[in-house]
Amino acid sequence: MTERTINVIREAFTEPDEFTSSPLYRALSRTVAAEERLLALAARGRAGQYPTFLFFGAVHQLLLAGAEHQLACYYPSVAGPDALAPDEAAGPALLDFCLRHETELTGLISTRLVQTNHVQRALGLRIGLAEIARHTDAPVHLIEVGTSAGLNLRFDRYGYTLGGRRYGDPASPVQLVAALHGPDTLPDLDALPATASVHGVDLNPVDVRAQADRRWLEALVWPENLDQRRLLAAALDLVAADPPRVLRGDAVDVLPALAAELPPGEPRVVFHSATRLHVPLDRRAAFDAAITAVGTAGPLWWLCVEDGPDPDPRPAASRRDRVGSALRLRDPDGDDHTLAVVEGHLRWVETLQADPDDSSRLEGDEEGRFAR
Numbered sequence: 001m002t003e004r005t006i007n008v009i010r011e012a013f014t015e016p017d018e019f020t021s022s023p024l025y026r027a028l029s030r031t032v033a034a035e036e037r038l039l040a041l042a043a044r045g046r047a048g049q050y051p052t053f054l055f056f057g058a059v060h061q062l063l064l065a066g067a068e069h070q071l072a073c074y075y076p077s078v079a080g081p082d083a084l085a086p087d088e089a090a091g092p093a094l095l096d097f098c099l100r101h102e103t104e105l106t107g108l109i110s111t112r113l114v115q116t117n118h119v120q121r122a123l124g125l126r127i128g129l130a131e132i133a134r135h136t137d138a139p140v141h142l143i144e145v146g147t148s149a150g151l152n153l154r155f156d157r158y159g160y161t162l163g164g165r166r167y168g169d170p171a172s173p174v175q176l177v178a179a180l181h182g183p184d185t186l187p188d189l190d191a192l193p194a195t196a197s198v199h200g201v202d203l204n205p206v207d208v209r210a211q212a213d214r215r216w217l218e219a220l221v222w223p224e225n226l227d228q229r230r231l232l233a234a235a236l237d238l239v240a241a242d243p244p245r246v247l248r249g250d251a252v253d254v255l256p257a258l259a260a261e262l263p264p265g266e267p268r269v270v271f272h273s274a275t276r277l278h279v280p281l282d283r284r285a286a287f288d289a290a291i292t293a294v295g296t297a298g299p300l301w302w303l304c305v306e307d308g309p310d311p312d313p314r315p316a317a318s319r320r321d322r323v324g325s326a327l328r329l330r331d332p333d334g335d336d337h338t339l340a341v342v343e344g345h346l347r348w349v350e351t352l353q354a355d356p357d358d359s360s361r362l363e364g365d366e367e368g369r370f371a372r
């Protein structure tokens with residue numbers, strides 16, 4: 001392992017932005033950043049995989065499976081409401097745990113992928129589809145790239161409460177609740193296009209019916225996020241009753257054959273969330289080109305939640321108070337639109353003021369529909 005690799009891993013564990021809602025992982029990250037043996041362990045993941053998620057997921061998996069150790073006392077997911085707040089003994093406990101379980105941890109870190117599947121992100125897909133419905137009447141073919149367990153692909157079987165308004169199935173065991181900020185520009189989330197077909201693509205599809213795969217997804221949920229754990233379990237059960245079709249492989253390799261299956265001329269939607277950021281930098285151009293090529297034989301709507309808006313069109317107070325990702329839609333003409341800024345796990349959505357100077361703005365006719 002090169003010094004350079006270790007330095008990159010150390011940097012990832014130094015003040016990791018991703019753990020905003022996990023005081024435990026923020027505290028333990030400091031221990032990892034300062035300890036060469038832990039950095040060497042964390043560096044065993046596959047290229048492009050976020051070392052922080054992978055390392056803590058592996059440790060969490062062993063603790064959830066019942067590994068007895070003082071470290072478990074700091075995990076609300078294991079110790080319950082009596083879990084200790086991270087203190088000066090937490091770091092040494094982590095180091096001791098990792099040294100005792102080095103072989104199992106190495107096995108998990110070197111074989112597993114960061115596949116966290118946040119069912120709440122189905123809300124982003126739903127907003128995007130509702131926007132698309134304002135512009136096309138035709139049924140759409142939906143492809144999710146990096147679908148993990150396929151939870152987002154069952155977006156039409158969940159209930160949603162956004163800013164107090166309810167959408168979707170109120171009787172669903174999966175109820176997604178998010179706060180709403182910004183002007184009143186949200187499309188009707190119950191007015192969705194019909195789906196002609198639904199497909200997922202993943203490097204390593206998570207089998208919702210396999211206990212080992214389910215356990216890995218649970219381990220990727222941060223220990224404090226008990227609500228998310230419950231939501232994940234409910235969504236996994238729901239999807240396991242009727243899993244969507246998911247093709248195994250790199251999107252770059254799989255999308256051409258999948259696109260060739262779609263009837264020419266019919267609209268297709270490609271969606272991805274928290275996926276492109278896991279694609280190694282030198283593969284991103286090919287990843288983007290593979291998605292663009294899905295539009296060769298029919299109109300393509302490319303929807304994603306990945307990185308922040310650039311520039312961020314929101315007022316200064318919003319930019320200061322709510323750091324989020326752009327919900328981006330590229331229309332079949334190739335014009336990009338930021339539909340909203342959203343919290344990375346879709347806990348809030350901030351709509352945007354329509355920009356009257358934006359010539360690529362999505363426009364409707366008198367009935368609010370766009371003829372294509």
Ligand SMILES: C[S@@+](CC[C@H](N)C(=O)[O-])C[C@H]1O[C@@H](n2cnc3c(N)ncnc32)[C@H](O)[C@@H]1O
Pocket residue numbers: 113114115116117118119121145146147148149152201202203204249250251252272273274275278279287
């Ligand atoms: C962090 S998970 C996100 C899952 C889901 N999109 C969500 O928002 O909850 C990223 C997923 O992308 C998959 N992935 C990463 N690179 C990929 C690629 N080049 N082709 C297909 N899937 C990929 C991973 O296997 C993983 O399941």
